[in-house]
Amino acid sequence: MMFGPDICGTQTKKLHVILSYQGQNYPIKKDLQCETDKLTHFYTFVLRPDATYSILIDGRERDPGSMYTDWDILPPRKIKEVNAKKPADWDDREYIDDPNHVKPEPHDWIWKAPKIPNPQYKGPWKRKKIKNPNYKGKWKIPWIDNPGFEDDPDLYVLKPIKYVRIEVWQVNAGSVYDNILISDDPVYAKKVVEEVFSNREAEKEAFEEAEKLRKAREEEVLVETNCLLN
Numbered sequence: 001m002m003f004g005p006d007i008c009g010t011q012t013k014k015l016h017v018i019l020s021y022q023g024q025n026y027p028i029k030k031d032l033q034c035e036t037d038k039l040t041h042f043y044t045f046v047l048r049p050d051a052t053y054s055i056l057i058d059g060r061e062r063d064p065g066s067m068y069t070d071w072d073i074l075p076p077r078k079i080k081e082v083n084a085k086k087p088a089d090w091d092d093r094e095y096i097d098d099p100n101h102v103k104p105e106p107h108d109w110i111w112k113a114p115k116i117p118n119p120q121y122k123g124p125w126k127r128k129k130i131k132n133p134n135y136k137g138k139w140k141i142p143w144i145d146n147p148g149f150e151d152d153p154d155l156y157v158l159k160p161i162k163y164v165r166i167e168v169w170q171v172n173a174g175s176v177y178d179n180i181l182i183s184d185d186p187v188y189a190k191k192v193v194e195e196v197f198s199n200r201e202a203e204k205e206a207f208e209e210a211e212k213l214r215k216a217r218e219e220e221v222l223v224e225t226n227c228l229l230n
């Protein structure tokens with residue numbers, strides 16, 4: 001599997017989750033966004049025996065789901081009945097004309113405006129609408145069991161993980177990778193995340209102080225450059 005953030009330029013800021021099944025790679029169908037600030041973050045992917053999963057960032061769940069629906073690994077369980085047609089007696093008119101609403105007598109209703117503005121002009125008369133008692137809702141193509149679906153009870157099973165590889169392609173320095181954990185104990189994994197982020201505030205303070213120093217140096221260089229130009 002491949003899991004982790006991908007930040008490239010100003011457009012690509014996504015979180016990849018690619019699973020390998022029977023020699024093919026399947027990217028997740030969701031559009032997942034990763035963190036884009038300059039602080040460290042902890043990405044967690046949890047896969048369960050019922051093929052459900054959770055994605056957590058810094059210990060907070062973001063995108064739960066299922067391998068059956070969020071990857072195109074297996075054919076879908078249900079498909080639309082392509083030969084289905086709307087029944088002839090299907091009434092999808094939510095509102096109908098009120099049959100009891102009668103047009104007023106001509107002397108009480110002006111149907112065409114005169115050549116001068118008529119203060120009594122009410123516009124064309126229209127029968128009011130009422131709820132259709134036979135309304136069945138908008139007809140939708142029904143779903144049926146997919147005859148091409150074949151379940152795999154071991155869908156969630158990963159091959160033994162022997163190696164961890166970090167793929168890095170960057171044009172800016174400063175990326176840091178640490179604390180990579182592969183475990184079958186979610187409770188322990190959560191504890192590790194909490195321990196890693198116990199110094200979160202100290203990291204923020206150190207980063208803010210480093211940013212102040214960097215900006216100060218840039219301003220000094222700018223002043224010196226202006227002096228040389230003058």
